[in-house]
Every structure is written in C-alpha cells, then in structure tokens.
Amino acid sequence: MKKHNYSAGPCILPQEVLQEASQAILDFNNSRLSILEISHRSNDFVAVMEEARNLVLKLLGLENQGYKALFLQGGASSQFLMTAYNLLEKKAAYLNTGTWSSKAIKEAKFFGEVEEVASSADKNFNYIPKNYQVATDADYFHCTSNNTIFGTQMKEFPAVDIPLVCDMSSDIFSRQIDFSKFDLIYAGAQKNMGPAGTTLVVLKEDILGKVSRQIPSMMNYKIHIDKESMFNTPSVYAVYITLLTLRWLDKKGGIAGIEKTNEEKGKLIYDEIDRNSLFKGFAEKEDRSLMNATFNLTDESRKDQFDKLWKTAGIDGLSGHRSVGGYRASMYNALPPESVKVLVEVMQEFERTA
Amino acid sequence: MKKHNYSAGPCILPQEVLQEASQAILDFNNSRLSILEISHRSNDFVAVMEEARNLVLKLLGLENQGYKALFLQGGASSQFLMTAYNLLEKKAAYLNTGTWSSKAIKEAKFFGEVEEVASSADKNFNYIPKNYQVATDADYFHCTSNNTIFGTQMKEFPAVDIPLVCDMSSDIFSRQIDFSKFDLIYAGAQKNMGPAGTTLVVLKEDILGKVSRQIPSMMNYKIHIDKESMFNTPSVYAVYITLLTLRWLDKKGGIAGIEKTNEEKGKLIYDEIDRNSLFKGFAEKEDRSLMNATFNLTDESRKDQFDKLWKTAGIDGLSGHRSVGGYRASMYNALPPESVKVLVEVMQEFERTA
Numbered sequence: 001m002k003k004h005n006y007s008a009g010p011c012i013l014p015q016e017v018l019q020e021a022s023q024a025i026l027d028f029n030n031s032r033l034s035i036l037e038i039s040h041r042s043n044d045f046v047a048v049m050e051e052a053r054n055l056v057l058k059l060l061g062l063e064n065q066g067y068k069a070l071f072l073q074g075g076a077s078s079q080f081l082m083t084a085y086n087l088l089e090k091k092a093a094y095l096n097t098g099t100w101s102s103k104a105i106k107e108a109k110f111f112g113e114v115e116e117v118a119s120s121a122d123k124n125f126n127y128i129p130k131n132y133q134v135a136t137d138a139d140y141f142h143c144t145s146n147n148t149i150f151g152t153q154m155k156e157f158p159a160v161d162i163p164l165v166c167d168m169s170s171d172i173f174s175r176q177i178d179f180s181k182f183d184l185i186y187a188g189a190q191k192n193m194g195p196a197g198t199t200l201v202v203l204k205e206d207i208l209g210k211v212s213r214q215i216p217s218m219m220n221y222k223i224h225i226d227k228e229s230m231f232n233t234p235s236v237y238a239v240y241i242t243l244l245t246l247r248w249l250d251k252k253g254g255i256a257g258i259e260k261t262n263e264e265k266g267k268l269i270y271d272e273i274d275r276n277s278l279f280k281g282f283a284e285k286e287d288r289s290l291m292n293a294t295f296n297l298t299d300e301s302r303k304d305q306f307d308k309l310w311k312t313a314g315i316d317g318l319s320g321h322r323s324v325g326g327y328r329a330s331m332y333n334a335l336p337p338e339s340v341k342v343l344v345e346v347m348q349e350f351e352r353t354a
Numbered sequence: 355m356k357k358h359n360y361s362a363g364p365c366i367l368p369q370e371v372l373q374e375a376s377q378a379i380l381d382f383n384n385s386r387l388s389i390l391e392i393s394h395r396s397n398d399f400v401a402v403m404e405e406a407r408n409l410v411l412k413l414l415g416l417e418n419q420g421y422k423a424l425f426l427q428g429g430a431s432s433q434f435l436m437t438a439y440n441l442l443e444k445k446a447a448y449l450n451t452g453t454w455s456s457k458a459i460k461e462a463k464f465f466g467e468v469e470e471v472a473s474s475a476d477k478n479f480n481y482i483p484k485n486y487q488v489a490t491d492a493d494y495f496h497c498t499s500n501n502t503i504f505g506t507q508m509k510e511f512p513a514v515d516i517p518l519v520c521d522m523s524s525d526i527f528s529r530q531i532d533f534s535k536f537d538l539i540y541a542g543a544q545k546n547m548g549p550a551g552t553t554l555v556v557l558k559e560d561i562l563g564k565v566s567r568q569i570p571s572m573m574n575y576k577i578h579i580d581k582e583s584m585f586n587t588p589s590v591y592a593v594y595i596t597l598l599t600l601r602w603l604d605k606k607g608g609i610a611g612i613e614k615t616n617e618e619k620g621k622l623i624y625d626e627i628d629r630n631s632l633f634k635g636f637a638e639k640e641d642r643s644l645m646n647a648t649f650n651l652t653d654e655s656r657k658d659q660f661d662k663l664w665k666t667a668g669i670d671g672l673s674g675h676r677s678v679g680g681y682r683a684s685m686y687n688a689l690p691p692e693s694v695k696v697l698v699e700v701m702q703e704f705e706r707t708a
Contacts, residue, residue, distance in 0.1 A: 003386045007393045010590055018388050022379035025372055032357045032668075034372050036549040036595065039361045039671060073427040073551070074572060077586035081570045103571075110570045190587055195390040197427070197551045197589035216435045216464045217457075218428060232431035233544055235551035235589060236364055241390065314386075317393065 004339035007317035008148055008292065008330040009170065010190040017244040017334075024240065035240055040233050045240075049229060052243040056200060059246060059254050060179040070201040070221070071229045071239050076100065076169045079186040079199060080107035083142065083165055085219045087184075088112040089211045093138040093162075097154070098125040098147040099323065100167060108142070111213075117141070124324070125150040127284040134160050140183070140207075146171035148191075149321045151294030151328065152287040157181060163207045171291045172200070173249060174333055175259045183207045189238060191291070192333045194245050197238030249333065258333050265331045265340045266290040272344045276351050278302070282324055296326030305353075310346045318343075358693035361671035362502055362646065362684040363524065364544040371598040371688075378594065389594055394587050399594075403583060406597040410554060413600060413608050414533040424555040424575070425583045425593050430454065430523045433540040433553060434461035437496065437519055439573045441538075442466040443565045447492040447516075451508070452479040452501040453677065454521060462496070465567075471495070478678070479504040481638040488514050494537070494561075500525035502545075503675040505648030505682065506641040511535060517561045525645045526554070527603060528687055529613045537561045543592060545645070546687045548599050551592030603687065612687050619685045619694045620644040626698045630705050632656070636678055650680030659707075664700045672697075 005012040028035040029044050038045055049071065056069040072078070080103055084092065088111045096102055096119035108114050115138060118129035125147060134141045140163040146153045148170040157164065163183035172187040179185065184203040190196040201221070208222050217223050223231050252258050270288060273281045273295045282294035297303060310318055320326040329343060359366040382389040383398050392399055403425065410423040426432070434457055438446065442465045450456055450473035462468045469492060472483035479501060488495045494517040500507045502524040511518065517537035526541040533539065538557040544550040555575070562576050571577050577585050583593075606612050624642060627635045627649045636648035651657060664672055674680040683697060 001386065005387060005391055007391060007396075010391055010394060010587065012391050013388065018379055018390065021390070022376045025376035025379060032355065033359060033670065034367065036372065036375070037359055037361065037364055037366050040364060040550060042361075073429065073589070074432070075427065075586045078428070078572050081572050107570050107572075110568055188587060195591055196394060196587045197592055214464055216461050218432050218435050218461075232429045233364065233542060233550045235427070235592065237549055237591060238551055238589065316387065 001314065003314050003316040004342050005316050005335065006328070006330050006339075006343075008321070008328060009188075009332075010196045011330060011332050012334045013194070013241070013245060014248045014334045017241065017248055020244055021241050035237055038236075040230065040236050045236060048240050048243050049234065052239055052246060053229065055243065055246045055250065056202060059173060059249060060202065062179055062202065065180055066204050066206065067202055068205055068225050070203070070224050071198045071234055071242070072201055072224060073197070073199065073235055075188045075196070075199050076167055076186060077103065079167065079201065080104040081110070082219055082221065083140075083184060083186070084108040084111040085213075085215055086208060086221050087140050087163065087165070087211065089139050091115055091135070091138050093117050093134045093141045095129065095132065095141070095143040096121060097128055097144050097152060098150045100147065100169070101144045104142060104144070104167060112139075120152075125152065126282055128152050128154050128287040132158075134158060134162070136161060138162055139210075140165050142166070146289050146291050148292050148330070149323050151283045151289045151292045151324075153289035153291065155287070171289070173255055173258070174262050174291060176255050189242050194242030195238050197235040198242060200242075245334075261337060262290045262331065262333065265335065265337050266293070268337065268340045268344055269293045269329055269331070272347050276347055278351055278354060279347065282326065291330060291332060293329040293331065294320060294324050294326065296320075306350050309350055310343065313342055313346050315343060315346065355668065357668050357670040358696050359670050359689065360682070360684050360693075360697075362675070362682060363542075363686075364550045365684060365686050366688045367548070367595070367599060368602045368688045371595065371602055374598050375595050389591055392590075394584065394590050399590060402594050402597050403588065406593055406600060407583065409597065409600045409604060410556060413527060413603060414556065416533055416556065419534055420558050420560065421556055422559055422579050424557075424578050425552045425588055425596070426555055426578060427552065427589055429542045429550075429553055430521055430540060431457065433521065433555065434458040435464070436573055436575065437494075437538060437540070438462040438465040439567075439569055440562060440575050441494050441517065441519070441565065443493050445469055445489070445492050447471050447488045447495045449483065449486065449495070449497040450475060451482055451498050451506060452504045454501065454523070455498045458496060458498070458521060466493075474506075480506065480636055482506050482508050482641040486512075488512060488516070490515060492516055493564075494519050496520070500643050500645050502646050502684070503677050505637045505643045505646045505678075507643035507645065509641070525643070527609055527612070528616050528645060530609050543596050548596030549592050551589040552596060554596075599688075615691060616644045616685065616687065619689065619691050620647070622691065622694045622698055623647045623683055623685070626701050630701055632705055632708060633701065636680065645684060645686060647683040647685065648674060648678050648680065650674075660704050663704055664697065667696055667700045669697060669700065
C-alpha cells in the first residue's frame, strides 16, 4: 500500500510513471543501456527532449503561436534571476503574493528598479490583491499564479499591454487558462510535471533582445532557444520523467480532463473544512488554491490527537509550512481523489472523537 | 547482456548503482514513497545530501581543512559563470586546453579581464601547454584537468600563490591528486559521479567575499554554503544517485583503488593504439588522458569496416567528437576492464582482417 502523499513538492507522481521510470533505469527503449548512462546527444534522448517540448505547447494550447518551450536547470529560483537578466532594462512591475513573489522581487532588484504594484503581506498573504494598477512603462509585469505556502491562487490575471511573466511552478497544467495571454511562463517541474531537477520555461521569442546588458550564456534565453535546450547537458532523467508525466496527462484528457478531477478534490476538502467546526481555512475563500489547501485547528491543543489520526491512516506530508502553521493538503494532478476522501474521513473521525 | 558503454558523458554507471536507483524509484528506504516524490526537506533526503557532501570530502582527502562541498544545478557551464561572478574583480588567468576552457574564458570575460596564460589551440589542443607564467596579481588561476573532447589530461598543476580553480568534470575521483592544492574544484556529475543534473563544487570559504559586485542569490556560493546546498530545491534524484556512486567508489578502495583499475585500462588501450599500425593516437603521449583515449585510423577508407566490427561486438559510443574525428574511448570509473579488453580484441581482429 502506497501512502497518501500530500507533500508540497517534490510531490506525488502517477504510479504508472514511476513504474516506467524505474524500468528505464535498467534498460531504456530496449537499448541495453540505462536512461542514466546514454548521451544527451543520442537519438533516443533527442527524441525525448523534442517530444517533451512539443507536448508542453500542445497541452497548453500554444502551438504555432511563436512560443518556445525550454527545459533548463536551477528551478524557479534561477528564473527569478533570468527573467530580470533578460527583460529588465529600467523598471519592472511585480505583484507580491507571498514568499516566492518576494524572492522574485529580491532577485530582480539586482538588475533594475522594481515597482511592487500590490502586496498581501498585511494579512500574511492569505488573499490575492485586486484592483491594482500596473505602470504602462514597466518592462514587464510579474506574478505568481499559485502560492504553495499560503494556499492562494490567482483566478484572474490582469490585462496589461506590457509583457506578462508568470511563475506557474505550483499549478501549471492543473486548470484551463488562456495561456496565450502570457509572454513568459516558468515552472519548476517538481509539482505537476515531474521530479526536481528541471525547469520549464515557455516564452515568446519576440520579448527578447530589448535590454542593453550583455548576458552570460547560461543566463541567456536566446542561446537556450537556439540550442533547443541542449546548450549544455540537460538534466536528462528529469526531462524524461517529465515527458512520461505529460504523456499521462495527455491520456487523461489534458488540462481539461485533469481540471475536473482537481475541482472535485478541492470541493471535497474545502467543503469539509467549512463544515467541520474543528477546522478553519487559512486563505480567503475566493482566492483558495485548488493545489494547496491550508487550514488550522480551531483548538491547537488537540494537534497531537489529529496528527496521530492522519498518520495512522497512511497520510504523509500534511504538516503546514512554518509561515502558516497548521496543515496543508497539497493536491497536485497525480493525487487521486481517493486520497482526499481518506483525509476527509479522518477529519470526520476527528470530529466524532472530539 | 549490457553493452560496452564508451559514451563520453552522460556515461556508464556501476551496475549495482543502477539496480538500487531503479528500486528507489518504486520505494525509497522502505518508506512506501518513491525517491522522486519525497520532500527535499524530509529527513530521508536531508540524510542523503549530508552523506553525499561528507563522502565527497572524505574521498578527496579534504576533511577538516576548511572545504565545503555543494551540489548545485546547471552543470559546469554554470560554473564557468559562477566562478567569475564570485571571484573575478579585475583580472583572472586561464589556461586554454580546449573547448571547455575556451567556454570558461568566454563567460569570465563578462565579469573582467581574462589573461590567457597559454593555449594549445595551435595544434588543435592535442597537448597540454607547459612552462607558462601565471600573473601574481590575477584574482585566480583557472584550468581544466581533463579535456574530454581532445583526450588530454594535466599531469601536473602549477604552483601558484593565487586561488587555484579547476574544472575537473571529466576526471574527478579517477586519480590521486593533492586536492588540497586547489581552492575551488567543480565538476558536472555525469562522468565519474552520477547522472546529468547535479554539479559538485568543492571550495574553500575564505576565497569568497573579495569582489565588490552584488551577486544574485542563485549565483552566490556563500548563500549555497550557508543553506547547505538547499537554498532551493536541489536535483534530488541526481544527488541520490551520486551518493550511491560515491558509496560504490568508497567500497572499491576510494580513489587509490580505482586509480589502479584506470591505469590498467589506459595501458590496455594505449598499448594497442601504439602497437597496431592501423591506428594512431591523437594526443601527445605525455599528455594522454586516462579517461578519454582519442585515436584515428591511419587509413580512413576502412572506417566502415572498423565501425561494423565494434558495433557487432556490442560496443557503444566510440565515435569521436566532430572536432577531432576518429574515435574516442571514454573509460570512466564504472567502465570495467573487460570492456576495454573487448575493444582491444576488436582492434586486433581489424588488423588480422586487413
């Protein structure tokens, strides 16, 4: 019996992906070689990289619209830096919705002025600011679509006439959005896409080449585009598992298919949080994330009792981030609704034994 | 039957490492979770990271001497940039021994003046320059210990009074060197250490903090040291397989143990190249690499015949890099001597059927 894996990331991956990934470690494509020991320039791996890049654009509905998909290294943390390195000439506008936005802002300041258009720091980031103005003379607007730590999620994105840049690390491929509104999307793989070790960047090439600074090769999107993510040795295995996960998603009906399941899971957990008087949700209702549900006990003195219950039920990774405390149920694409049902049952059992 | 894997990198890994790595994809440490889906902050993975960092220092003989070991992302290509970002204030001295040195020089020039102390470009990098002078006022001296593409290897390193920085991507852990001569060593994992996706950096902390520029977080060695390689989500699986490979090396008697095997393999292949009139070595004899033996046919018209022979014998990845042509036998730590014997037999069969 597998555990019910609520880890916030790296996180649960589909069982069939793990099976295939395990086999490829021993023998990849019947080549009598492991996926770990083949050249990244081999035909077998070049095919993996190409299919992964193409499948990303297909699943996002961004084929034939001037977008390129890249698999780089260094996580979203490197993208905090690279976006500014490549796009920030004078001033950029950032929406601050939590830890990751704040980190992105910090790195951008190495390269120019940052205008924070709004922040929800006043309420420990439990909501998404609305009705803010984005300066029309900013080089770009940056936002974070889902806030893993605080459990909030942007339901709408502002219409801006400047390039729209979004960190979608924790909710990409989970819900239908008009992705063509965005000029640059980045996401660490380790939530809905694959294991830690590779980072997806999807961007429109025409936003590049507008800053005056010289950009070192590894920081330069243009070079990675020209080399089709093979400027240097990519994270071979992470890209391969990402491909397996994207294929799994495609078979599930793509984003439209998984969105239904994610909504079902979200309804299960949030209905219980709202119904059960022993729990209270952390995020404002209208901004609740379908990926990370954050909640606290109404009576903290009963923490040990609740913790014992969910651990006994085979649930793992439910403890909240230290910034929020309480609990966080991370329900990425690969988490089956059955795992959420088990958690809801545990919450109900907790109520019965109160 | 596995192939005889001569891939230049990513390259062969020990069979027992692959077995254990495959199992950990399904169930890691009997946790009922895959190594791919656990948090990098989990006790199980923190233990992996700590053991890997400690084992690096133990194997290199660098314990308790002020060195730190880091596992970062982005390959040696990111280190070309990071070394200069962190260390280059005015001028740095570089030895140019091939493609990778040239790339390191190119990236360093974004940050300051580069003095190329010597280059072997005049002979397509088939030798290691000697008797060069390193400016005593340079911020550091950078060299590449082994040149994968050209098959040359530095047998000695200059005594300098400035920080000594070395790219050891393709021969670290393969031979005994006084590693304490170096102030910063870096190496992509995908040769002697593990799969693509993580990069080892071993450095003395006291060389940092001497440049006046501000350094973005992901580029800043000090931050990665302070966060013990966990400033952001590391490449979990690549670090884990690196640990398995380092444990394997430790059981083999460490570097002293593997060095004997590597010398044996080198002697087998180079003796045959020198004896067999159908082949000629590419690199100068005194500079020959024990990791990558480069050689050409004396009669290129017989290429198809030789290629058919080695492919039939189950050999893979022997084709030379386009910069050199001919053949390259990459013989990293995990390549068994039996594979070299098979290649030598093929070379002898080629001679008999001439």
